[in-house]
Amino acid sequence: MTIQTLSLQNNKELIQILSTQQAAYQVEAELIQAYNIPTLNETIESIRNCKETFIGIYEKEQLAGFLSYIQDPNQITICRLAVHPSFFRQGIASRLLNRVLNIAGITRWKVTTGKGNIPAIRCYEKHGFQLVEEIMTKEGIPIVRMLKKVDKK
Template sequence: MTRFEVMKIHPGRGEWVDELVEVLHAAYRVEAALLGVDDFPPLRQGKEQIRRSPDTWMAAVCGSRVAGVISYERNGSVLTITRLAVHPDFFRRGVASSLLEEVLGHPGITRFEVSTGMKNGPAIRCYRKYGFRTKKIWGKDGILLIGLERE
């Protein structure tokens, strides 16, 4: 098992922005292939969107590389995971689990929410492993999505 340090980061201050874009785009290219789409909206996110994001960000860092990232919004006792991405070089090494466990340990949260592509089996399996259940299914931008929650 590869060793990671999970840390809170602040892309709004310019921290790790280049690395975040690299990880997000590498992971989203894999997700786009799983979903069978050429035009995947998350791939349009660049440095400026990352810097301006109001989300809270955490990264799993291995040496000098960002292996994975999670971002979320908290609204009272509800925490919505807005991104969870792992660089393909670090697939199946516990990165997503490490990031999820860090976020799921937040005190005072009564419900966690997340959505992903309906054909993204690896992500759905990971969320289900942590007790997430299907809340809704809908389409957006020609992609079938699944919303999951954990209470």
């Protein structure tokens, strides 16, 4: 399983992104008891038109997991991290996170996740993220913002 950049112009990859996202975020919805997570209502077109960079890991022909992010000069905002439930607890999320944590020149990474998504929070903490605030989304979902900073070498 290798990490590769996913193309938002490739319909097959878009369908796999959407399918993996829906399966993963359905699990999160159950964990946090909030079924109105915006990513559950996305379409192929809304993903195709987003400004995020997507990286993914395939197991044979199936997209096992992906991470999307927006990169500024020295900061990355992680927008989505989704692992298909068939591939939970196999290190997929950690491998994807490690890839973006090792992009040259980046000194800050930001992410948000559901406050009740303890597995995700623990994963981010394991990679050096710290909780910076708890907020409520416009949909009424409690989320946490997490941040990781490193000094320039």
